[in-house]
Amino acid sequence: MHYIDLYFQFIKINLKSMVEYRSSTISVALAEATGFFAQFGIVWVMINQFKTIGSWGPYEVLLLFALNLLSYALASFFVARLSNGLPNMILMGRFDEVLTKPMNPFLYLTCSGFSYGYFCHVIVSIIVIVMCFAKLCIKMTALKILFFIIVVISGALIQASASIFSAVPTFWMIKNSSLRSLMFSLSDFIQYPISVYNKAVQIVLTIIFPFAFVNFYPAQYFLEKSDFLMFSPIIQFLSPLVAIILFVGSYLFWISGIKHYNSTGS
Amino acid sequence: MAFIEVSSLTKEFKIYKRKSGFGNVLKSLYHRDYEIKKAVSGIDFNINKGEVVGYIGPNGAGKSTTIKMLAGILVPTSGTVCVDERIPYKNRKENAMHIGVVFGQRSQLYWDLPMNETFDLYQKMYRINNAVFKRNVEFYVELLAMKDFIKTPVRQLSLGQKMRANIAVALLHDPEIVYLDEPTIGLDVVAKDRIRHFIKEINKEKQTTVILTTHDMDDIAQICDRLIMIDKGRKIYDGSLEYFKQTYSTGYMLIVDFQNANENLFNSKFKVVKEEGTTKWILFRKEEISAPEVVSYITQNFAIRDFSLKEPDIEEIVRHIYEKDIQPVAYK
């Protein structure tokens, strides 16, 4: 339909831009990749020395890490420019232009703001995931692969929702850099199995800021672990549901932000 | 029903007072003092299809607020706004399909790519059919003389070239209305002329309704037939440009270089407003005395070397109105 066609047009034009401005693309990608390799290296050093965290072995922890990174990168392709750029857009008066286009503003911003700098993250995290699955001798059936794809997409939706939730207050407050860093810090928690934190944190990461559904719970299905803390084992399958609820919620929040903009202008 | 109908349009903003001190910050969590600012206060006007309207006023008068309500970006506090029988903020997307917006100095083009890439994207976005698209692109490239740089990445273009490209993009989908916000700001004289000529052509060819917001009065003088002026949220003039010049101007100015200095001019029908050496600036109104009459009176009674006649100038009049000045400060 029209929107799918338009969407591909946006991706095409953004990729063309990326090719045009090769040097900038490459330097961003390199810088981010370096940062992320360092993180990866640090986690590896830690596991190499200590062998396990809680009941989680090295490749299990790396899997969590890589799942988090992958879902974050997939989400960032679409929402990074929106959540980073919204304060500046409103400040500079550039948001009005968005509202003069015959398109849903959310779709317009996610499509036109497609950020191509995350390919590196995606490739490396997929490699790590495949490596972990191999080392852990996990047999993948067609059904498991399907569920894995659903888990990754759910994770991406959850991460995207988090970004959107942290960006929308800009409509009321303009400065949102601190909310963004808050969101990043919260997502840092899930790089490790959340069973190492105390009960309060586990509840927060499951019910209030459900980041744990990005990697901790769903991964256990593949790892055949039962580290479900105080919850029933069904929680390992709930990621898609949580993702949809969160995403719809963040979109509704976005709509209310636009309504506010419509009546106050900034 | 007029194409654009605005009736008792009002927009109020709440300006929250910011108080410092920890106690006040706490208090602000549940209650904040605010005052209401009326940006637009009961404005009425009707605009017909194909009109070219200049919408002017001092900074903070409410111009951009009005335009935003017409474009569907802002919701009015009260009153009605109707564009082509649609309410803009209620049918934002549909309204958007029929309008074009150009913001001066702000580019909607993709930075790193040549403009035709953005054109292709907009074709998809506005669902322009191929025949119309091709025709428009050719027409605009021709009219705006862009053939030479159509394949150049936008970031390498000069400001004038960028503006031309931006205007073309805004008109690709043959919008019925185009809103121009400072379209010639920062451009050199040649570029300004090109843009003004283009707008007039488009209006003639396609009956596009143009609403122009600008501080450059030459833009208005060259393009607009009609002028709406607002100040402090209220409309203070709505009518033809000619009538505006006649009504609000302080008069025509005859600048005469006399043979001798200190000649004594006395006439109830005109006034000497400035003297410098042998030159005098003489102000008169056409209703009271005609230009030939003034000239013949001067030449009959005095020896003069040279003279020139200056028509009322919009910029002058506007400045006069903004400042509520009686004496115009200077003529070009």
Next chain:
Amino acid sequence: MVKSVYFSFMKKAFQQKYIYRSDSYIYIFTSLLSFFVQISIWFALYSGKESVNGITLPDMMNYVIINLIVSSFTRSNMGNRLATKVSDGSIEADFVRPVNFKYYFIFEQIGENLFYTVFGTIPICIIAALFLQFKFSIDVIKLLLFFISLFNGIILIYFINYTFGLLSFWFKTALYATWYIRACFDLFGGTFVPLWFYPSFLLKISSYLPFRLISFEPISIYLGKYTNAESLQIILLQLFWIVVFLLIEKVIWARAQKIITIQGG
């Protein structure tokens, strides 16, 4: 040598952050969270173990606390700020002023960091020190050596950040130098996992780089991992690297000035 005007710049930067201090409340909460993550990880890693590689859990608690302070005090976005100044031309205004650019820039960063450290990190550390087992060393000489080496370490990372930030002049873009430095600092400077746990091949690389001298070695001194003689060696090594970066910076600065004056910024 350092005129009072630079302290004014520092104060100004501090004040600018102070105005938006409501912003900082969230920052405090954020650093509290990251602190909490680290502590939880180490508790989990050490469960059932008394010491690993000769390092005990109390050692690790000290490590985390001191690292947190150093981390917040050595934040740097000097590279990006320089790049922005070059691209919007405000760098020219800076050159016209009768102040040494380097000091002005560094002191501004210090002022900003001081705010975050004083209002954000230190309160957390005090609370943490009370609840966790923080070792207060009474050995005066050791304390002295610790403070000197910490001071040097901080100067070193500021110089490194500034010098690489200068590359923005050359390349006209942000180059994201700060990200690279941060990544290297985290990995080879042991900001999260101390170098005591590193495998030998990584240790070897670290020994050739200055990063471990910034916070890892000073903390090691504090925790009594070195004799006084060894501590002095560390301090000398720090001074060596500081001189190295001073020289590198001079070279880059001379080149940068040439570029600015020739191309007009």
